[in-house]
Amino acid sequence: MPTLLIIHHTPSPFMQEMFEAVVAGATDPEIEGVQVVRRAALAVSATDVLEADGYLLGTPANLGYMSGALKHAFDTFYYPCLDSTTGRPYGLYIHGNQGTEGAERSVASVTTGLGWEQAAASVIVSGPPAKTDIERCWELGATVAAQLMA
Template identity: 30%
Template sequence: MLAIIWHSRTGAARAMAAAAAEGAAQGGAAFALLSADVATPDDCVAAQGFLFVCPENLGSMSGEMKAFFDRCYYPLLGRIEGRPYATAIAAGTAGQGTQGQIDRIVTGWRLRRVAPPCIVLTGADRPDSILATKSLPHTALQKCRDLGQLLSTGMEMGAF
């Protein structure tokens, strides 16, 4: 099972996670779309791979996504090593801060990155655009669908 673990504040990361789930469904492997505030260590143990989807806030991942990693970090040490993962990040103008933060955390779990980071830039850089509900272009959502399908197909074929 592919666990798509997500958090969103303004809708962009939620839309990205939903698009990835559509792609995963096309790839053939089972998947679960799990909000970061309810995902548990047991959910992670049950997963054969992961897609972490969240926004970048102030150069790092959202607090709820960080809380997921904090809550699950110690219970998962030594239990999910070698499993594949990828990331999708909704960012205003950068995304690399969140990307680096997730990569450092999952290094402790010994996960393997199997796809390049998917960073979708919304251009939000002022209070009005940061707070606004996000609508992503079809091309950005297609990138997320493709990533979900890649992960699902790779898991289904045993490539990861």
């Protein structure tokens, strides 16, 4: 059974709302045969990443960069997974009040190095997530999970 790994850093109510929408989309009953695994960025391991077939990444934008927690996750698994996860799909959601472009760019740099393929447009939210932002998060989760269906 294909596995979708959600790697997230969720330190705020806004990030929690986005995370829950991503999970709801990824676990929609119409998506069959995909196991969804959730790992906090500070708890994810190289084994988690190697065992997954696709990824959803969630981070706040901190001072124009991805969160330190997501950066730590990448530092933990980058080299052990470098040649073994090439071509796998991923999606990204970001919340921030400023500097979201830098956060998106920093994640893109690492995922490009890993050879991952962006499977859907990133969801980037500034300020409180609107209903349409939450819907886009749901769609992100559903889109990446659906691509893994056998």
